[in-house]
Amino acid sequence: RKEVEQDPGPFNVPEGATVAFNCTYSNSASQSFFWYRQDCRKEPKLLMSVYSSGNEDGRFTAQLNRASQYISLLIRDSKLSDSATYLCVVTSSGGYQKVTFGIGTKLQVIP
Amino acid sequence: EPEVTQTPSHQVTQMGQEVILRCVPISNHLYFYWYRQILGQKVEFLVSFYNNEISEKSEIFDDQFSVERPDGSNFTLKIRSTKLEDSAMYFCASRTRSNQPQHFGDGTRLSIL
Numbered sequence: 001r002k003e004v005e006q007d008p009g010p011f012n013v014p015e016g017a018t019v020a021f022n023c024t025y026s027n028s029a030s031q032s033f034f035w036y037r038q039d040c041r042k043e044p045k046l047l048m049s050v051y052s053s054g055n056e057d058g059r060f061t062a063q064l065n066r067a068s069q070y071i072s073l074l075i076r077d078s079k080l081s082d083s084a085t086y087l088c089v090v091t092s093s094g095g096y097q098k099v100t101f102g103i104g105t106k107l108q109v110i111p
Numbered sequence: 112e113p114e115v116t117q118t119p120s121h122q123v124t125q126m127g128q129e130v131i132l133r134c135v136p137i138s139n140h141l142y143f144y145w146y147r148q149i150l151g152q153k154v155e156f157l158v159s160f161y162n163n164e165i166s167e168k169s170e171i172f173d174d175q176f177s178v179e180r181p182d183g184s185n186f187t188l189k190i191r192s193t194k195l196e197d198s199a200m201y202f203c204a205s206r207t208r209s210n211q212p213q214h215f216g217d218g219t220r221l222s223i224l
Contacts, residue, residue: 032210043202043215044154087154091210098167099144099213101154 001026004090006102014110017078021105023088024070035073036087078109113137117203117216132188132219134203143186144204198223
């Protein structure tokens with residue numbers, strides 16, 4: 001099983017739609033979780049951290065399910081500018097924290 | 112907002128040559144990282160660096176690779192004898208402390224001819 005697994009997509013959705021991505025991780029001792037966004041040929045940019053209680057930032061909601069070892073990202077009211085690849089990032093426990101990226105899920109928002 | 116900066120933005124090198132990629136992490140950050148991303152593939156961890164030493168490295172980070180923090184601001188990645196398969200985007204990242212997210216530089220595109 002891959003350490004961090006994501007559906008690579010692409011997800012093609014119309015503007016205004018709601019879309020959800022999941023990510024599963026294999027290491028039950030994983031400690032921190034993040035969603036990053038990556039535009040084509042650009043660096044990953046932090047979208048949001050993911051907390052056990054779930055958290056929301058505007059149109060974006062992230063959830064963590066430790067029992068099932070997955071995290072999710074929900075995007076409401078999709079904008080054309082949301083088109084990008086969304087990377088699931090999982091860090092292990094311990095001081096140095098090994099960081100593992102998923103392959104990313106590509107989102108294309110269509111007018 | 113403070114940024115991680117990387118130079119050069121694009122490096123073209125002949126196979127077998129040495130290359131040094133440079134990064135200036137955010138000034139109060141303590142943990143530093145190098146990643147690479149081959150075109151169309153996932154971001155891959157290379158090495159992490161803390162307290163002036165390597166804390167973890169991946170299988171990719173073999174004897175051809177080295178990192179250095181020669182002064183209080185720069186963090187460099189050296190590839191001693193480049194191979195064609197080293198062609199990729201190389202990202203530097205840094206963070207303040209445990210459980211905090213990493214902040215990425217905008218990358219160096221390395222092309223090996």
